[in-house]
Amino acid sequence: MRYLFLPILISLFVACDPASTTTEESTTEGPNRAADGEPTMMLTAAGVEAETVFNFEDIIWGFTWLPDGNMVATVKDGRLLHVQGDSATEVSGVPEVRDAGQGGLLDVLLDQDFATNRYVYLSYSRSEDGGEKGFTSVGRGTLSEDGTRLENFTSLYDGGPATDKGQHYGSRMVWGPEDGYLYFTIGDRGNRDENPQDSTRDGGKVYRIAADGSIPSDNPFVGAPNAKEATYSLGHRNLQGLAVHPTTGQIWEHEHGPRGGDEVNIIEAGKNYGWPVITYGINYDGTQITQEVGKAGMEQPFHYWVPSIAPSGMAFVTGDRYPGWEGDLLVGSLKFSYIKLVHLDGDAVTGEQELIKNIGRVRDVRMGPDGYIYASVEGTGIVRVVPA
Template sequence: MQSAQSHCNRSFPISLFSLILASLTLSSPTHAEIFSSQYHDYKVETIATGLENPWAMAFLPNGDALVTERAGRLRILRDGNIVEQPVSGLPDLKVGGQGGLMDIILHPEFSDNRQLFLSYAHQNSEGYTTRVARAHYENRKLSDVKVIFDALPRSDSTRHYAGRLAFDREGYLYVPVGDRGEKDRAQDISDDAGGVHRITTDGEPAPGNPFLDDPDASDTLFTYGNRNIQGIARHPETGAIWTHEHGPRGGDEINILEASTNYGWPEITHGIGYSGLPITDRTEAPGMAQPLHYWDPSIAPSGMAFYTGEVFPQWQGDVFVGALKFQKVVRLRINDAKDVVEEEDLLTDMDHRIRAVTQGPAGNIWLLTDAPDGHIMKITAP
């Protein structure tokens, strides 16, 4: 051992040797594996590791990607490496339970205004809630941070924050809020929990919101009866906003959002309680929407993307959903009648809880894994 160390010191300083070795380790993928599916062979590369429960990512025009860690950090992925120093200037947030720093989405005109939006858990003397802030991003720093949405009332629960974000074609921002583990709140339209809210980029209720003229309802509310939405995406052709949400034991749902729609939780569900006892004996009821698709048993879906790239042409138009519980990616093909005509499980042998699914600018599919040593992975052509 001593002679090996002496040899290193004679060649060049040990500190320089360590820096070069670390650089080589960071720049090389941990592994790459080849898989087969119904239409395509594909390769899965591990791009980076060591992230603490990564939650979401957004690609910047310069080729960088911003990645949130639920532990309360915003990281930069640059040329396949995680920049050591996190982005500064994050808003005050609370890490605990299921909460922390969650989604990130760029303003539709980000190239001009450098604005982005973050969802996160927040705590004050009145309890915990889901919050959204707008910020200006430049040179690894956030500035001009402004809170534009607070889900009220707050509660003592640290569960079911939801928090995925999406823009529609008109530039309005959709903000799902979970039922916070207090299921009856999802049927109360005066309560922000258990629904999807549609706001402007300044945080005002979007024009045309369905409950603007109802003094007993939240002005920002767009839908209600939602349990805990963990995936949201805009359909590339119709522009409709699609979501999926966690059921209890069973009953995970995919829904297409329509203004003022009641999606039924907890009055109707295809799942049962964690105790094994029924929540309700009804799976449908008048005035409550049926899901486009549901899973029983639950797969614990998280992350959602429509594929529109050229890397995998026979996947174009399909929906990709991550799964936490069953540790896989699900590909769904849905026809014009909104029937699921194909369902295929991918990456079932990799033992990763998939938190986020995102299509990259080059047409590859990017994944984040939910773990204290979370990975950034990329699905690409072999």
């Protein structure tokens, strides 16, 4: 383990792979026309490069910024880091995690009133039976003023029951901009035949709770017999991307398909997104999961990839650092080691490009307070994507 500031610039080239997208590639070279008719240059994917701002060899699963500009970052093995420039301090008081398979310390999110209460929310694979089993849990604690301790950590939601399976924990978190509620995801935990389609079972769902863990009275399954009333939507596989659209305020989600069929969905209350009844993917051994790609009462994905890109982390481009990309979608790829830039025009995908290609497995993507794109890359640390 090393905490070393390594200001390197990596020259990056874009070589779009038609096989990795379900849409035609867009052309972004040349001038756009501004409202006054004057040409303005649109940034091309080849016109960016990445600089490492925090060098770290292990897996940074999630990260976010404190009001003072420093970061807090989760390490899959269970450590929470307070990152200050080129160094980091391990924060004590973090709950025990089951670091097995895809589980560990997952996402991190600050309270909406962090400046007053200093609450930090974590999603993690909670350990049970001496670490032999685990389940996805979401909780919060108070970060000390010096950033070295997480105090009075309390679980707010446990997505049980515990299982010894190591796959599909999820999990990402965002605040709903309209209602102020906490949205988070839990994967199907490797039990696709029972969890995703059953409102009485956890797993394979998007959840919605209040900041203190209570259930909003208008959640879609409140009052349904034996339902998990925190459920907001169901029919999901393994959800590792969650973001709020900067204009509409809608909650967007992406999830891993099996072999093919990674999906981007726009989440609505009570909707069923189909897994595993409908899917564009197949089993890893090449056999069919289902012949169905659509069914009444189940939502079609907003966008999907065949073959899979193994998506992790998601953000929308905001600000003016990247001309021509405003409002476009950023998705990290674990499989292909790039950030996928998905060009949007309202509710339509107009094309895709690959940013910082071959940099490594991209685990999380965020827009920084300085208006730049940041990503955590396994084996590298945290990088900032800057116009060349």
